[in-house]
Amino acid sequence: MTDTRVPFDDLVQMLAAIFLRQGLPEHIAGILAANCAACQRDGALSHGVFRIPGYVSTINSGWGQPEAMPVIDPGDGALIGVDARGGFAQVALDHARALLLDRVRAQGIAALSIRHSQHFSALWPDVEPFAENGLVALSVVNSMAVVAPAPGAAPVFGTNPMGFSCPRDGQPPYTWDQAASALAHGDVQIAAREGHMLPADAGVDAHGQPTGDPAKILDGGALLPFGGHKGASIAMTIEILAAAFTGGAFSAEVDWTDHPGARIPLTGQFLLVMDPSRGGTGFAARVAQLSDTVRAAGQQRLPGDRRHRIRADAQARGVALSPDDLTMLNSYL
Ligand code: NDP
Ligand code: PYC
Structure with missing residues (x-):
């Protein structure tokens, strides 16, 4: 069966209706819907509508405070604290964005330290x-402890993504966004559902033996960091910045055993924003120049290229939803 193509705004409305049915306030439902629909639109499928059952089961599990509004601790320097109070980090970011931008304009650099966030x-x-x-x-x-150190067999780190984006003349921003693990946990779940094997060094089974079988990784095993000990250092640094620094929980401290159905980690997020006009001149032109050099040297595909190509297609033809996706979404309406 072929995919259905849905206009982006219609998908946002559909997802917002699902979140509203779960009792979330309109403002929060709108933020989560736009975010999830954007992932689906850009082909970031490990965090597109595939996640809706996890959102719904988490909200119904009583885990966290998905309806909570964040509280800002403005400070008076570059660092702004936000207590998400068990709510969503994207809501905390939305709430603090204007203050963050004021500080970046005034000082050239500012950071958000978000804690107790999903x-x-x-x-x-x-x-x-x-x-x-x-x-x-x-x-x-x-996120939640599903990644072993390297070497190691017991999960201690989250899949812990890091995202970077900067302006680039003549092209979309240069953006990359990647887990510190060999794969995002969402992609392991998708592979298990579809019966695909993963690379042989993606994880370990419940006995600590290397495996590329997603079912074994999910059933008492663990993912491994990308790049061995180098990825483990990045995973650990992200625990330090997103949890120790912000005041949130380490991934290994996420304990949702009393909330069956909870899937969304309740931890922290750190965000640093800088004004490149305070640095060297012609920043965006320099980034474009470097991108061209890298492409000319053989790396034709840079991070973000695939997403922006899929986005352009979705803007022309609508966002792709598989028949199963559509059935699943309608079941929540
Ligand atoms: P991928 O390995 O799929 O992609 C990582 C980055 O590399 C992307 O920017 C991607 O760009 C780029 N890329 C991929 N393949 C190539 C290639 N051949 N050449 C050049 N660039 C390439 O991502 P992950 O599996 O590591 O993570 C997937 C998502 O999961 C991320 O968005 C991450 O934020 C999210 N995540 C969220 C977590 C959470 O706690 N909220 C936890 C872990 C992951 P492009 O997008 O254009 O393909
Ligand atoms: O895909 O690893 C993942 C993930 C964890 C939390 C949200 N996404």
């Missing part, structure tokens, strides 16, 4: 809008 999405939607407005943004978030 994050169930890709990071590029958090950073790319800053680059679209001429700024440089870097963010990290920790």
Whole structure:
């Protein structure tokens, strides 16, 4: 069966209706719907509508405070604290964005330190809008302990993504967004559902033996960091910034055993935003020049190229939803 193509705004409305049916306030439902629909539109499928059952079961599990409004601790320097109070990090970012931008304009650099926050999405939607407005943004978030150190067999780290975005003349922002693990946990779940094997060094089974079988990784095993000990250092640094620094929980401290159905980690997020006009001149032109050099040297595909190509197609033809996706979404309406 072929995919259905849905206009982006219709998909946002459909997802917002699902979140509203779960009792979320309109403002929060709108933020989550736009975020999830953007992932689906851009082909970031590990965090598109595939995540809707996880959002719904988490909200119904009583885990966190998905309806909570964040509280800002403005400070008076470069660092702004936000207590998400168990709510969504994207809501905290939305709430603090104007103050963050004021500080970046005034000082050239500012950071958001978000704690007690849920994050169930890709990071590029958090950073790319800053680059679209001429700024440089870097963010990290920790998740739930499903990644072993290297070497190691017991999960201690989250899949812990890091996202970066900056302006680039003549092209979309240069944006990358990647887990510190060999794969995002969402992609392991998709592979298990579809019966695909993963690379043989993607994880370990319940006995600590290397495996590329997604079912074994999910059933008492663990993912491994990308790049061995180098990825483990990045995973650990993200725990330090997103949890120790912000005051949130480490991934290994996420304990939702009393909330069956909870899937969304309740941890922290760190976001740094800089104004490149305070640095060297012609920043965006320099980034474009470097991109061209890298492509000419053989790396034709840069991060973000695939997403922006899929986005352009979705803008022309609508966002692709598989028949199963559509059935699943309608079951929540
Ligand atoms: P991928 O490995 O799929 O992609 C990582 C980055 O590399 C992307 O920017 C991608 O660009 C780029 N890329 C991929 N393949 C190539 C290639 N051949 N050449 C050049 N660039 C390439 O991502 P992950 O599986 O590591 O993570 C997927 C998503 O999961 C991320 O968005 C991440 O934020 C999210 N995540 C969220 C978590 C959370 O706690 N909220 C936890 C873990 C992950 P492009 O997008 O254009 O393909
Ligand atoms: O895909 O690893 C993941 C993930 C964890 C939390 C949200 N997404």
